[in-house]
Structure formats: structure tokens, C-alpha cells
Amino acid sequence: MGGGSAEFTSAEGGGACRPHQEGARTPSGQSDRRSGLPGSLPLTLAAALISTPPLALYTALLLARWLPVSEEARAALGLLLPLPLYVVFACVVMRLRAGPAWATCVLLGLAVAVAVAAGG
Numbered sequence: 001m002g003g004g005s006a007e008f009t010s011a012e013g014g015g016a017c018r019p020h021q022e023g024a025r026t027p028s029g030q031s032d033r034r035s036g037l038p039g040s041l042p043l044t045l046a047a048a049l050i051s052t053p054p055l056a057l058y059t060a061l062l063l064a065r066w067l068p069v070s071e072e073a074r075a076a077l078g079l080l081l082p083l084p085l086y087v088v089f090a091c092v093v094m095r096l097r098a099g100p101a102w103a104t105c106v107l108l109g110l111a112v113a114v115a116v117a118a119g120g
Contacts, residue, residue, distance in 0.1 A: 040097050051106070052090045052105060055085075058112040058116050059112050060078055060081035060082040062112055064077040065116070065119050
């Protein structure tokens, strides 16, 4: 009868009503689905923007050097692959939390840099 604004749902079994509860919310009002530390977004964003361009460039150089294609195709791969690879790597890194994002970029970057250096 009153003008209460709480939603109630029927509990299973007893027919009693209890208040409807939404998912956990952070103080800023956003749901905490990433389970990351509060403030890990700037670190993850920095990892995506700073460390993925060299990773994309080294990967494109690696592919251009080792794929069995003509010189013209290698030049095209070396020029055209870094941007799409950067987008893919940045999207993958943004899905991670800050610590694993930086670790992933550093480890993959080292592996690709060693492969490029060893191939020459």
C-alpha cells in the first residue's frame, strides 16, 4: 500500500519475499566484473598503448622475414601488418589485468625480439 520503491522477489520454498539484490557494485557505480585492483585500468591502458606497438612491429618483421614469399610480398607484409597486429595485441592486453598485461607484453616482446635477432 505504501509508496516503497524496493523490489521484492519470492524466495523459493516458503513463499516469503526478500529484497531484490543486484550484482556487486564498486563505489563509482560500475559493476566489478574484471576483479582487478581499483586503479588497474590506467596501468592496463598504458601497457596496451606503450608496449604493444614494438611487439606488433617485431612480429611483422618476423613474419616478413621468415614467410616463404617473394620480396615484394615481404615488403608489403612488413609495411601493412604492424597496424592490424597492434590493434589485435592492444585488444588482447586490455582484456587482462595490469600485472599480467605487462608481463604478457614483456615476455612476448622478448621472445619475438630474440627470434628476429636470431633469424638475421
